[in-house]
Amino acid sequence: MESKLDLTVIIVTFNSEDKIYACIDTIPKDIKINVIENSNNKTFRSDLEKKYPNVQCTLTGENKGYAVANNIGLKQVKTNYALVLNPDTKLEAGAIENFFNFLKIKKDFWIVGPSNDQSKKYSHDKNNIIEVDDLKGFAIFFNLNKFNQDFFDENFFLYFEEIDLCKKIKKKGGTIYLDENIVIKHEGAGSVKKIDKIELEKNRNWHWMWSSFYFHKKHKGFFIAMVLIIPKLISASLKFMLYLLTFDKDKREIYFFRLSGLSNSILGKKSWYRPSID
Numbered sequence: 001m002e003s004k005l006d007l008t009v010i011i012v013t014f015n016s017e018d019k020i021y022a023c024i025d026t027i028p029k030d031i032k033i034n035v036i037e038n039s040n041n042k043t044f045r046s047d048l049e050k051k052y053p054n055v056q057c058t059l060t061g062e063n064k065g066y067a068v069a070n071n072i073g074l075k076q077v078k079t080n081y082a083l084v085l086n087p088d089t090k091l092e093a094g095a096i097e098n099f100f101n102f103l104k105i106k107k108d109f110w111i112v113g114p115s116n117d118q119s120k121k122y123s124h125d126k127n128n129i130i131e132v133d134d135l136k137g138f139a140i141f142f143n144l145n146k147f148n149q150d151f152f153d154e155n156f157f158l159y160f161e162e163i164d165l166c167k168k169i170k171k172k173g174g175t176i177y178l179d180e181n182i183v184i185k186h187e188g189a190g191s192v193k194k195i196d197k198i199e200l201e202k203n204r205n206w207h208w209m210w211s212s213f214y215f216h217k218k219h220k221g222f223f224i225a226m227v228l229i230i231p232k233l234i235s236a237s238l239k240f241m242l243y244l245l246t247f248d249k250d251k252r253e254i255y256f257f258r259l260s261g262l263s264n265s266i267l268g269k270k271s272w273y274r275p276s277i278d
Contacts, residue, residue: 132177
């Protein structure tokens with residue numbers, strides 16, 4: 001019989017001190033938690049491990065992004081199941097118990113996610129479980145026996161990692177589910193503190209464009225990716241020129257970063273941009 005001791009929670013953080021504690025407080029204290037901190041913040045690690053006996057914190061030494069850091073955490077796991085969780089989430093009462101109830105019904109799954117707005121597009125079965133093509137990345141339960149240590153594509157720094165993972169699973173004939181009985185609240189865009197709004201927007205826009213082209217190129221080829229991305233390229237170019245002429249510095253910078261992320265991806269360069277923080 002499955003038990004909570006067969007689950008490990010993975011939480012990737014990057015200057016997330018104002019979110020991570022509230023998140024961990026909603027996780028049962030008998031579940032092992034691996035926090036992967038994308039920095040060399042030894043004080044953060046010490047404070048976290050002192051406060052929570054069930055937490056182990058690994059420092060990556062630098063900001064390696066979502067995919068690399070989650071892979072580090074997942075490869076450390078000794079249990080059969082793992083929950084990849086964003087630090088700006090909170091588990092509702094019964095979330096973990098309902099995951100183990102799910103296991104009694106769908107033992108041969110690859111990944112399963114909690115209730116979210118995707119469920120409106122699908123038909124539920126009698127157990128409120130839905131088979132889907134992809135999941136949102138804020139909370140994903142993994143059946144680690146299916147993966148052979150092959151998880152996220154580490155070329156992604158931010159965005160599209162979970163969609164790419166889902167495509168890989170489907171190509172292998174694997175199953176992906178949503179379970180409406182598992183409820184995990186997600187704040188959204190709240191995982192990082194000490195970063196100003198413009199810097200955050202520059203980071204989002206650069207990586208969204210880089211990852212968009214890389215994702216389409218990987219799954220559809222370079223030429224189809226170019227066809228799909230041309231409208232975004234034209235739009236970003238026109239808006240950059242508009243805000244250049246109207247002396248709107250903040251918006252000009254955002255569209256410059258959209259163009260930079262896209263051009264770097266088209267040229268085959270790595271996802272190198274990293275945000276500045278206070």
